[in-house]
Amino acid sequence: MKTKVVLLALAPALTASGAAVAHHSFAAFFDPERLVKLKGTVTDFHFTNPHGTIGFEVRGADGKVQKWRAETNAPVMLMRRGWTRSSVKPGDVVTIEGWTSRDGKPYMRLRQAFDATGKPIGQQPFGQSDR
Amino acid sequence: MKWIRGSALSLVLFAFPALAGPPDLSGFWALDVQPKTGDPALMAKLPPNTAVLGDTGANEYPSGEYGGLKPKPDALAKAKKWKPEDEMTLQRVCAAPSLVYSIQGPFPVEIYQTPQLIVFKYEYFDQVRIVFMDGKHPPESAPHSKTGHSIGHWEGDELVVDTTHFAPATITNNGLDHSDQIHVVERYKLSPDGKKLMATQWFEDPAVLDNAGARYIQWVKREGEHVFPYDCDPSLAVEYQQTEKLEDAK
Numbered sequence: 233m234k235t236k237v238v239l240l241a242l243a244p245a246l247t248a249s250g251a252a253v254a255h256h257s258f259a260a261f262f263d264p265e266r267l268v269k270l271k272g273t274v275t276d277f278h279f280t281n282p283h284g285t286i287g288f289e290v291r292g293a294d295g296k297v298q299k300w301r302a303e304t305n306a307p308v309m310l311m312r313r314g315w316t317r318s319s320v321k322p323g324d325v326v327t328i329e330g331w332t333s334r335d336g337k338p339y340m341r342l343r344q345a346f347d348a349t350g351k352p353i354g355q356q357p358f359g360q361s362d363r
Numbered sequence: 364m365k366w367i368r369g370s371a372l373s374l375v376l377f378a379f380p381a382l383a384g385p386p387d388l389s390g391f392w393a394l395d396v397q398p399k400t401g402d403p404a405l406m407a408k409l410p411p412n413t414a415v416l417g418d419t420g421a422n423e424y425p426s427g428e429y430g431g432l433k434p435k436p437d438a439l440a441k442a443k444k445w446k447p448e449d450e451m452t453l454q455r456v457c458a459a460p461s462l463v464y465s466i467q468g469p470f471p472v473e474i475y476q477t478p479q480l481i482v483f484k485y486e487y488f489d490q491v492r493i494v495f496m497d498g499k500h501p502p503e504s505a506p507h508s509k510t511g512h513s514i515g516h517w518e519g520d521e522l523v524v525d526t527t528h529f530a531p532a533t534i535t536n537n538g539l540d541h542s543d544q545i546h547v548v549e550r551y552k553l554s555p556d557g558k559k560l561m562a563t564q565w566f567e568d569p570a571v572l573d574n575a576g577a578r579y580i581q582w583v584k585r586e587g588e589h590v591f592p593y594d595c596d597p598s599l600a601v602e603y604q605q606t607e608k609l610e611d612a613k
Contacts, residue, residue, distance in 0.1 A: 257423050257424075257425070257447060257536045257537050258423055259423040259424060259425040259426075259537070260423070260425050260426045260447040260536075260537050261447040261448075261450075278596075278598065278599070278602065280594075280595075280596035280598065280599070281593045281594060281595050281596060282456065282457065282593075282595055282596075282599065283599050285599060285602050287602070296610075298609055299606070299607070300606075301602060301603070301606045303599070303603075306470070306593075308470065308486055308590075308591040308593060309469065309470075311591065334447070335448060336608055336609075337603075337606050337607070337608050337609075338606060338607075338608070338609050339603060339606050
């Protein structure tokens with residue numbers, strides 16, 4: 233399935249606080265000023281604490297596939313936002329918005345995800361001051 | 364007649380609230396992200412030379428910021444060497460913090476209260492803490508742990524919890540660790556309508572800090588909810604380690 237990068241942009245300045253803390257510090261690990269939004273195809277979804285993760289492949293404009301991973305808030309928190317273990321499945325086309333890790337890896341903290349129709353997954357995004 | 368007896372009892376309890384017994388803190392409590400300032404009466408009881416941290420709830424300090432805490436040189440040097448990637452290993456990713464850090468976080472807590480014991484069942488890392496209300500201090504042989512050993516007493520409507528016997532763990536989740544000598548005092552009280560639980564957490568650790576630290580934390584009551592099992596799974600570390608840098612980023 234063909235996917236592409238739909239947006240890669242710097243976000244307005246955000247505070248140094250995190251979308252939510254679990255085991256590691258958001259502020260130290262992720263760049264709160266670098267918000268990206270990528271469209272790709274899900275390869276795996278792990279719904280486990282301290283963080284869930286969504287692996288997904290993004291096809292760039294040059295046709296090359298980039299393997300990304302989005303770390304979610306703790307699933308105990310996702311469940312309270314309407315997420316389940318089957319909210320995302322391998323093969324699903326999703327668009328994921330999140331803050332990238334500071335180490336340069338294609339690894340991000342999920343702010344919000346959308347399904348192939350553009351419908352948000354879960355009830356609301358994870359922001360700067362929510363849990 | 365019953366009405367008269369009931370009214371008389373209410374009048375006595377209003378005039379002498381101590382006769383009504385301590386407040387009931389039982390229930391499910393979720394972090395209140397709204398308060399910008401602490402309850403003035405609780406904050407006024409914090410000792411001098413205390414730095415009030417601003418990392419309660421969603422806020423966190425980035426590397427190198429400790430919210431006004433004054434680490435001793437050895438502790439500061441160790442903290443400066445810390446890198447966030449260090450936590451993303453199989454050995455570290457499910458290492459629970461102590462209650463010094465974990466009670467301020469986004470995860471809820473259930474409280475069960477009896478005259479002898481008060482139990483705090485935290486969602487974060489499935490931690491369970493017993494507050495002994497019998498006034499007995501722990502024996503020196505008591506083990507140190509991430510939940511420590513807590514004794515409590517009531518001062519009017521405030522629950523005062525004194526905790527020692529912690530195992531070393533993070534203070535600010537960015538490399539600054541407390542020692543096993545840290546001493547924590549918490550004060551809990553209900554809002555007048557009983558819908559909010561307010562607390563200060565004060566701590567001193569002369570082996571690590573030249574001043575004391577404190578946080579203000581507030582929770583809101585939610586009926587009918589329960590903490591979920593946490594069951595930390597360290598495979599996250601493997602997933603992170605297997606994520607390779609992009610070709611153009613190498």
